[in-house]
Amino acid sequence: MQLSFLFLFHSPNASFPLSLRHLPPLALRGFSPSISRATAAAASPWPPRARSLYRFAKAAKSEMSLLDRERPQTVMEYLGKGGASVGDDLAILLVHIQYACKRIASLVASPFRSDLGRLAANGGVGLSSSGRDAPKPLDIVANDIILSSLRSSAKVAVMASEEDESPVWLTDDGEFVVVIDPLDGSRNIDVSIPTGTIFGIYNRLLELDHLPVEEKAQLNSLQSGTRLVAAGYAMYSSATILCLSFGSGTHAFTLDNLTGDFVLTHPSMRIPPRGQIYSVNDARYFDWPDGLRQYIDTIRQGKGQVPKKYSARYICSLVADFHLTLIYGGIVMNPRDHLRLVYEVNPLSFLVEHAGGRGSDGKTRILSIQPVQLHQRLPLFLGSLDDMHELESYENIQLKVNPGYDNNRVCQQNFCACDTGELQYFGSAIYACPWISHMIFSVVYAE
């Protein structure tokens, strides 16, 4: 009996009744017909139980081919079928990044990681020497997981992470530069609110190969967002989502916990041109500049360009707030100088632009801002095109003064020599340089 089943499932031309008919009577023991089925059996050469098994097997077979046809693609299948034109090296790197994200996902959800979440290095207070918030041990473990995955891919020259003061040089042969926030929103970890990993991938700048390691590591990491080859985030929530863009569309994959694969669930995402949701920490309302206050007051009352009263959603976890905005439309913002250009803001701007939206610092397109410092911060506004244009028309929307939140702020004045040879000074950021020159002059002082 078992043999005939195997035959049926493995040979597309197999005829199940035929194979049953040729079985010796002993093999059909246990399939004896009930009395009510006896009449039907008399009219048929096959015993009724065998007929129903045949129908079942036929249905299962067509179900399987349907499932096979409709089975969502994994990231590798998607790339292999030409979903995005990436070379083998980038595909290999993505395998390693996926692996790291799966490890972080399981760590974040583990019942045994509570100490890692709760305890913070430095007792959880204060800023590191570069002005970054004190990391939690889970941030550091996530960073180690990423580092070891990138290292074993052998495809990455430099990794620049939120958790490291300076970029880490991995291998001279690495084709790529990875900028990454290994675990964004880790302040929420104790209460199981979603967290995420954000990353961007650049090509290594071959023209810098002759420079000393520290210098070339730094300059490779400070490429402008327009040069991103790919970007993505993993969101660790009720589902683990991996959202990616290779420069042609933005696509989200969901982790199938049964198979361990990320499968394509949101192909070619398009952010609605207008939403009805804004995401911002509005406890800071009284610190906001006039323009931003007026904008929020207006859309809350349904008095904006469209007569809709907007709703607020704020998770306080950038990846989750961004994911919500990407799907429903609207704007996610942090108007204060808080989020990091290189490894948070640029990758998300890349993703939103490739989904038809806009990323801005309130004045300028994010991707055209030339980074001058690895951990440089700036105001952030990402979202639907029409909502973004309406918001930016209020002009005064950046919260440059940050009263009560950041006493030990380290300030920096930056000067940069662009390709044009022009020396530009822009305070905390440099805009509109076509690409990074390694002539950057910084004056750092405490406020």
Ligand SMILES: O=P(O)(O)OC[C@H]1O[C@](O)(COP(=O)(O)O)[C@@H](O)[C@@H]1O
């Ligand atoms: O305190 P605010 O201004 O609401 O900032 C919250 C934002 O800070 C973040 O937690 C990032 O900061 P950390 O990297 O220090 O965790 C984001 O996930 C979140 O959107």
